[in-house]
Amino acid sequence: MARVRLGVAERREELLRAAVGQIEARGVAALRIADVAAALGVSSALVLYHFSTKEKLVAAAFAHAAQDDLARLRALLGRRASALERLHGAVRWYAPTGDAKGWRLWIEGWAAALREPALREVALDLDRQWKTALAQVVAEGTAAGEFACADPVSAAGRLTAMLDGLAVQMTSYAGSLPRTTMLEWADEALARELGVERAAFDRPGK
Template identity: 45%
Template sequence: MAGRARRSVEVRREEILSTTVELLDELGLAATRVADVAVALDVSPALVFYHFGTKDELVAEAFAHAVERDLERMEKAASGQDPVAALRRVLKLYGPTGRATGWRIWIDAWAVALRDADIRQQLKRLDHRWQDVLRGIVRDGVAAGVFTCPDPESSIARLSALVDGLSVAVVVHKSVTRTQLRAWVGAQLAVELGVEPSVMA
């Protein structure tokens, strides 16, 4: 019986997080209220507060929930024996795809993080996780003699900044297409990793 009750709590928590993610995408991190989540789920705000002590905690965990799904897909894509193929798969997933829900929330979180310590902490943790994926692929490629990269940490920092900046241009300004993003990132990757541009095309 205790196991069944525990499962019920986990399911409800998952439902709250998923609904909050939808509202974060629609309304934004700063504007989403616990009352909005409660109305969307047809539950009382008290139930939401039962699972998440404060609105800030709810928003921070929902943001992490949205981004972690994308990160899990990237971690799976990074597996395999071919570092070049792994890097292509990961970068295809990292740039804005589909409705780009994760990216819209991620970009919104950058602004909120200036004044919200919870979001800032989640951003830092998730960004490190993404860079760990990239770091592992570059390390494997260098060890296999496929990549030539004398300073992987600097290369990873530059590549992350490039993808982040271009993704803002795609999602917010709409001044860059997704095709351009992939082409420009691929070209810079070739420079950073010492391979022919055609390898990353």
């Protein structure tokens, strides 16, 4: 059966999804243009037509994944709920679940970013946007009198650093840290940053 002819934007979307899948399966170092092409049944020349080099394809694939993650984060933080509930939901979502495919992708990305400036910029931009989104909700909750946080930006930075570290340990050393323990530590850290009791997250709806 002949392949459906796709527009430029649709084709790029297809190629980026395939690249993300191949990075998750093979890692950045082992990834080849031919792997992405084979996954879709297209030629390597078509992949190169859209991205010209493996480095550009990898950077674009991570940017694509980043936008998906940010959209999910913004949906959680934009709910009709208290700032405390929204922040707690975002922290819970951030924790790895199951086989942690998403986290394996980002650990691969961080490692590759040490050598690839374009990928480093993608990772840095995601980090900035994540922290900005968290800090904004912390500031909203403080202004509404839900909790007290003198420096929302620093609080978002500390929370992100802790969650990143815990997630890397859970993903890299399977079984070394139960997810229940990670979530408890994350709740304790969030409570400290917001100046509330840890028990505040145990109430219905939290």
